[in-house]
Amino acid sequence: MSTQPSTFGAHAPEALDARALFATLAGLCGSFVAIGLARFAYTPLIPPLIQAHWFTASQAVTLGAANFAGYLIGALLGRPIAHALTNRHALRLLMLAATAAFFACAFPLSVSWFFVWRLTSGVAGGAIMVLVATSILPHVPPARRGFVSGMIFLGLGLGIAASGTVIPWLLRHGLRDTWIGLGVLALVLTAISWFGWPRGDAPAAPQHAAAPRAGHADSPRTAFALRLLYAQYAANALGLVPAMVLLVDYVARGLGHGAATGAHDWVLYGVAAIAGPIVCGQAADRIGFRAAWRVALLLQALAVALLAVSSQTWAILVATLVLGAFTPGVVPLALGRIHELVPHDHLEQRAAWSRATTAFALFQALGGYGYSWLFAHSHENYALIFACGAVALTLALLADVFLNRREA
Template sequence: MSRPVSAPQPCAIPEAPLSMRDLYAAFSGLCASLVAIGLARFAYTALVPPLIQAHWFPAAQTVALGAANFAGYLAGALLGRPLVSVWSNRAVLRGLMVAATVAFFACAWPVSVAWFFAWRFISGLAGGGIMVLVATSILPHVPAPRRGLVMGTIFLGLGLGIAASGTLVPHLLQFGLRETWLGLGVLSLALTALSWYGWPGQLPGAPASAGTATSASAAILPEARRKLRWLYAQYAINAFGLVPTMLLLVDLVARGLGRGSSVGASYWVLYGIGAIAGPLVCGFAGDRIGFGAAYRGALLLQGLATAVLALSGHPVAIGVAAVVLGAFTPGIAPLGLGAIQETLPHDPAAQRAAWSHATSAFALFQALAGYGYAWMFAHSRENYALIFGCGAVAVALALVLGWVAQHRARA
């Protein structure tokens, strides 16, 4: 009979101060997620109208070019682990940040649709690779009681990127569209330079090849393997719950409720405020009550907030929902990774493999959700309630999957 899966139980956190090296590594992780995901993905949302107005590309092509980042993100999630089987974590993370930075500069010149698509794809690839590698490269070096805090700090970059899309980008656009791309490139270059020496090296005895990592992952206990499958499904389905707000929050307020684009933009700022706080709050909650419990609580709040957007037009209700959903857009990442670490304690190689699978599943379902909701929106006469209602149902399904998995584990 196989032994049960052990998971760290939430308790009072013992003293485990972070060293300056730990803090620098966390800051480097924040820079990486800000450059390759926060800015590379979310800044483009704010740049879509100016790209169309400046006649760089037709409207349909501009939207399709945004999807190139999603495709690249999926490729990066799949390629992250193979890359570190050839080069070190440090070299790969540096290279991905440089690639994302170069993509900003390249996008300042609309040479052709193929040129722009390629660089948007490369920026997405950098984001997917960094999502898979950044936390799993840093956290094994951090004291266990402080990993939730460090995870929150790393993924704070996503929230800062969302906030920047509603604040920094409009200011840069006052100088021109090309200057905006160049400004984002300069910022990314500065962040890449600041983080350059912060990446930790390989752990002593860490697997040096993909084959070793695969054999380590093969030793996962059957109970843990089953739990991971439930986590993958739950994390992937949750993408269907997050995408409606990412796509339509501003449009819901501006056109759906008839309150204008400026009011819609103000709700995006609220979404950004939530996104800044979300990773740190979620990481802290995971440290205190356990990541599995915190994840289930996050799904419950996320589902309620999405249902509010489907059912209510009250300004205060929509504002609260925007903050809550903004918090969980980046905050769900540390919760998902933390739940994987609780399932696979003391096995960094297996954790990285599992996180790669979860990120790939999320990326795939996110892309499917984006195209699916766009089709549904166009063929339902722009029915906002239908789109957000589908998102709420998806989150409810993810919550039910978590409950079923927990029930079966206790049986």
């Protein structure tokens, strides 16, 4: 019998070997390019796009929404693309598509041209979000999956931080050079990740794992818990959107602190986002994903409620740090919760994560448009929008506490 390890960490369940670490790095690069940069780097580029007369204000906002629409499409198409190409080839292709979109956006040939490429970047982001972790985590020892998932989605936090730090520096060289610079960065990260993606599918589960068990996706208990998680993840999107969309505007115009203070607050949001996935992943490894998920819902609800009821500087800073950390931090927690509920069925893990990502993407888009309408028709009532987000997160927490009692 061969003594060579067939999967990552075969001889040391608690350790990560070189292949696992390389795959983790590839996952970080994927989330950085397709989510962190493709989505969050666009926000600070909207004013320069308008000032440079590339697009009108309404066109710039519409082009921003194209990425959200593409994200939803990508979440739906991620698994079919991987089925046709294999996970490794699909992830490589999607990284190239996201990279090409940056270079294409450097040339505003028309609104339609720009819309197509913003939509393409969103499709790549949604599909990568569905595939990236589920291609890597089955090869990682269970005790280290919280850490690895945190590292994978660290890319989201890096993208948020880059949107407040790297983009202003690139803009000194001009708007076109900024898009090209983002494309070069994405190309470098794509090259780094190229050989890091796992070659094969997840290792087969042990023979005894095929027996009926409570953690099988077909069991009523597990099916109910998964449906509840999808609903909670969707509610989490509704809770995060107000801060993602309005936090800077609230500080700058709502509180009258000015655009510079708003920009500094966004940088703080990004710094917290860098730490969020790692801290959440490590916490989940220690206390379990279910407990960490509940704590995340509670802290987010309190943070958004704090924005609704207080305009004190300390309250804004606390809320910014908490929400910045959990914007990417909830992703490894939700994914890890799925792995807890379906511990041995890798195919069902991927299907469940695809459904969860789709639910998040759908309600993120609905929340963005719904909150915008409510904001416009409530005479720019920031407190009302934040209160709605707090209610959504509170309902998600209460559902987890009370409805999950039937598991017991």
